[in-house]
Amino acid sequence: MNPLPLVAVAGSPNAGKSALFNALTGARQKVANYPGVTVERKSGRLILGDGRPVELVDLPGAYSLDPASPDEAVTRDVLLGRQKGERQPDALLIVLDASNLDNHLRFALQLIELGLPTIIALNMVDLATRDGLELDSRKLERDLGVRVIETVAVRRRGISDLNQALDDVLDGPVRRPMPDIPSDLIQLQRRARTIATAAVVRETPVRRWTHRLDSLLLHPVAGFLILLTVMFLMMQAVFGVSETPVAWLESGLAVLGDAASSNLPDGLFRSLIVDGVIGGVGAVVVFLPPILVLFLFILLLEGSGYMVRAAFLMDKLMHGVGLSGRSFIPLLSSFACAVPGIMATRTIDDPKDRLTTILIAPLMTCSARIPVYTLVIGAFIPNRTIAPFVGLQGLVMFGLFVGGIVGAWMAALVIRRGVLRGGGGGFMMELPKYQWPAFKDVAIGLFQRAAIFLKRAGTIILGTTIVLWALASVPQAGPGEKQSEVSIAGKIADGIEVVVRPIGFNHEIALALLPAMAAREVAVSAIATVYSIDSTDEEAAATSLEDRLKHSWPLPTALAFLAWFVFAPQCISTIAVTRRETNGWKWPLFMVTYLFALAYLAAGATYWLSVAAGL
């Protein structure tokens, strides 16, 4: 079978390439990685006017064929037919921002020189008009020797013309190449500028919206306060808005679990369905609503152009630990969950900056730690006010957050001076025009990210839960024996106990550490199981568990347990997504090792210092 003709969509960043790609292909897109690199390959199908299907591939945005980032290297390699896992395109669709023609034409000239059948989409002509710029696209067409079609991707203007032009160009005669295109970037840019200037019919200077907005949003004081407000709202939304759907999902799963319990015969199979499968699905879907809200915010920030401004405002602070402003949003997202945070590091150009950000992301206090913190703080820290509006319990919680941030800060310093020394791409970004994010583009992006999250994290959490269920259920306890002791998990815990005894952990904690690898919050239910607290009423169970802990754990042990959870990489999904995003086992292994070492040291220091202090 002959493969479909391949049309590559190429253009500089901020040309509206993805919006045009979405307008041409619709929501049915395939998202994967190019083999061997963590650069996304997005493709979709387009039916031409004569009913013939073609495959469209959305190449990463690039400023030229001389790459300054891994993304741009992939774009170059695909275009030159050198990329593993991709055939050379049969035709090119070049997307240009009409109001930034002098810059975008540079890459376009290099692409035209390749000699492939080519069409140019002169995109966002409406915004150029708004900015007082009138262009002659026929003149441009004559100068470049390829079809130029005016488009407004977000309003589907020019889409059917593009479709028709693709049809023509795929059957059309071989194009004669453009004479003497310079290979030097500067000469190329001068040529591009000449052609762009010739295409301008009229230009009326207008005060641009973007400039006015930037005066406020990039203001050293006001802009910074607005950024803090936006970030505060984002975290509120992630934790607040998603509470209700989480409660619905939980009660729905409870009904399902009850139904399974009452309809299946008692035994190993029922336990597998109720505790393994339904419990595992529950652990996944409970995470989904907050993560969708988080993805939505990230997409809106990206689509509006604000993301780059946030990076601009934060760059100096991040530069202090050897990172750049681009690491800010991924790290902030990691306060909800490290998995979307690590997925968001793809916007960081510099490989070393990106890797460092991935390695420290798990130190941000994610939402799964909060149930663990709440339980232990509730049991051991007296509910006392130590100053007006400052409760001791809240202060300890705050201290744990700060502990994570300080840990990340020091880890970044050490990593940037040690294993990932040197380099650092600095901070060079284009500040794009502000735009309203188009609903369709946000919806498609949200759907794609949710699918990736479910595929990567969901299957891992579900699988881990089932494996851990099996370890905890086999062999079955005889009369008078405790299931948590005789199972394989119990035997593994005996081994763990030997290791964690010196840092003040007891047998019960050792039993909870293994299941908590599925997700940190599972530690709470695991401890409840160990202490045989079976109550269907959640609140009553929590209270009785607090009571139980208060009487069986010494205070230094409890504090050491908290310190452990600040650092320990107790999350298989994070490890899995790190493997995915770093393309191998080297970095996830490094991350797991250094974080467990930190956790062990922190817990041990906490334990022995509190013992010495007589707590």
Add this chain to the structure above:
Amino acid sequence: MNAPFKPNTMTLDELPVGQCALIASIDWDSLDHGEACRLKHFGFDDGIAVEPLHLGPFGRDPLAVRVGRMIVAIRRTQARAVRVTPAR
């Protein structure tokens, strides 16, 4: 190292916010390959109009600079490689 000295010029990081200028010269050798490549991508070239628009809130770093029709963010250390002639 700064860009070669020419009379009536200053480096881009010394140019006050809101002051338009033309690029007099760029010291490409003081930049590493990636940085130089990006500056070229942004359209930095002799004779091009630039104007610092905003400064970062901490240590007046990075800079948001209008170059041609684009606004780009660069750090002070990179701006130092660009020598400009302020427009009168």
